[in-house]
Every structure is written in C-alpha cells, then in structure tokens.
Amino acid sequence: MPEYVYGVVAADVRLPKTEGIGGQPIRSVVGEDGVAAVVSDLSADEELRLGRDEVLTHSRVLGEVQGSGAVLPMQLGIVMDSDDEVRERLLEPHAPELVEQLEQFRGKFEANVRVVYEEDALMREVIASDPQIAELRQAIQGRDPDGTYYERIQLGELVAGAVERIREADEANLMSALCQVSLEQNVSPPAHERVALNAAFLLEQARAKEFDDVLEAIAEGQSGRLRFRYTGPLPPHSFVELAGAGS
C-alpha cells in the first residue's frame, strides 16, 4: 500500500495521535539505528493529488510531531510504495546522516521572517534617493499615459534599481542583526517587489527570546516603513539535507 512520508524522527519518539492526508492516522516505520519515518497510508487505487488540503495537512502533521521531539521534514509530496521501500530508500541508506541531523536539530526550531515594505514609505525613499527619478516623475505627471509609455518604462527601471539598492542595504542590516541571535540562516530570493527580506533562521529553543527581542526592537524602529511577519516554530525545513540526494 502506498504511503505518504512526512519526515524522520528518532525511533523512541512517541507520535501524537493525529490524522494525516486523506484522514488516515499517522504511524511510524522504524528502521535500524534508531530512526523512524512518519507516514500515513494512501489509497492504493487513487493517485494522490497535492492540493491545498494536502499541503496544509503536511505542515500540520509535522508541527504536531515536532511537539513530541525533533523531526527532519521531508519535501512536500514524497510517496513510497511500502514500508519496505521507506526502509530501503530512505532510512537504511541515509541512517548515519539522519541520526546525525536528529542530534543536531534537537532543541532547535526554524522560524521564518518575512519583511515587506510599506509602499508609500518606500516610494518616498526612492524619489529622495535619485534626483533623476524626481525629475522624470514630475515630467510625466498629468500627461497622457499612452504618450509617456517609454518615459514610464524608463522611470520604472530607475525605480526598480533604486528599490533594489534600498532592499540590499536593508537585507544586509537585518541579517547582520539577526545573525547574532540565530544559529543558521537561509535567505530566499524575494518573491515580489515589496519583499525586503524572506529568510529562515535556526533558533535554539532556550535562546529563542533573544531573537524575538531583537526582531521586535527592529520592527518597532522600522514601524511605518517595514512590516514584519514571523512564522514559527517550524521543523527545520530550510536546514535539513541529505548528501547525494537528487534534487
């Protein structure tokens, strides 16, 4: 029977009673060396489609398991044919790495920080940063949009450049402050134009408050200019890794 694989835990972790994808209970597949995979059964004759519910379930199950002990999360959508396959392809060939990482991430969690610009404040800075932008902007004001198509593209290109300069400076400042209160960091490329920073941080549970305090102080100082969103605690999605795994 095919099964969905959520992650890997130490074999002695007691899994919470909870439903996985399709309402099936989660269970563990225990391998050697003290590691176990967290799985739930899938219907054999129906192909799994990963939609909104499945994605949310994947995340929720990992969150609940994390409450019981360190978990190494799998990527979304890993399906294997049987318990034997889970052992042969995941647990046995990678046992040393899995054991090592379970040890490494014990007592730690990931937090994601997404920082977004307030548009008006950003545009004010952009205009102030480059006299050419202010001039071009003034030249276009009030004129027919069709007649100023190329000027608007030129203006937009200048604005895009200014935004990127501002963003890089903010990213550097934010990261230098947050690196001091986190163990590891992983910065994602910005997903859209107003993103100042989207980064994952590995935090030690015992020192999580230090990170919170620093972040809160920065957010207070940047209020009205930057908006901060913190997501966590999360399993270490951004920091787990299997050597030699195709990606």
Place this chain on the structure above:
Amino acid sequence: MSSMGTRGPGGGYVQRSSASGLVDVLNVLLDKGLVVDVFLRVSLVGIELLTVDARIVIASVDTYLRFAEAVNRLDLGQSSDEGLPQLVEDMTSGGAESKTKGMLEGAKESLFGSSDDDDGDSEESSSGGSSSSGGTRTRSRSGSRSSSSRGR
C-alpha cells in the same frame, strides 16, 4: 488592509503566525526539506505553477510600469521634504482617497489572498502543541471589521 498601524494584536510590532494558512505554509516549505529521489515526488496541483509565476515578476517591462505607477501615484503632499508644488499634486492625484491598496501587490499574495483568510491581515494560531484531536485549528481575527455580520 484596514489597520493603519503595524502593531500586532499582542502589542508587538511583529505579526506572528504558526503556519496554518496556505500562504505561510508555502512560503515556508515549498522546495525545502529532505528529498531522497525526485521521482518519488508527487506534483502539486496548480500551486507550484502559481508560485513559479510569482517568482519571475522581477525585471520585466510590466514590472517597470508597475513601479512607475507606484511612484507616480504617491501623494507627496504628506511629506514636507519634497518640493513638488501642491497644485500639481492636486490635479494629478484625483482619486487619492481611493488608493487604499498598493500597486506593488505581489502576485503570490493576490493569487492566494482572495481565497480566504490566508493573507497577512488575519492572525492565525494553530493548536499545534496541544493536540487533543486531529485537524482542529483555532483562528482569531485581529482586525475586527465592522462590516462583518458574524463578529463578536
């Protein structure tokens, strides 16, 4: 986006969530985590495509035009450090009152934001630690809207 300030419900300036909404979840775990063999992966229905779209918005003519629009629609009258004549502003930014939404809405946000309360406006909390029964989540809205009929 009804709130003016950036102060969260907990009194802090940082909005907090525990990844129970789709936008947060995708932001946090898409393309991340352990993978042993790419052929074992089931593809995502729709979601991956949408997110890929959202990632290629940078540096296109379309983006430039949006940036130009964003910088043009700004009402500099509110900030005193710019020397633009107020008259010009008044003439050009006619419908200034209606500009509640920014131009630079991320594709990702707008694609998912309309679906339900996944977007940043709502504060979501998951009953992660205390798992009494599977699948239960509790949510509370931070910005209580007066238009909502099922408010408290």
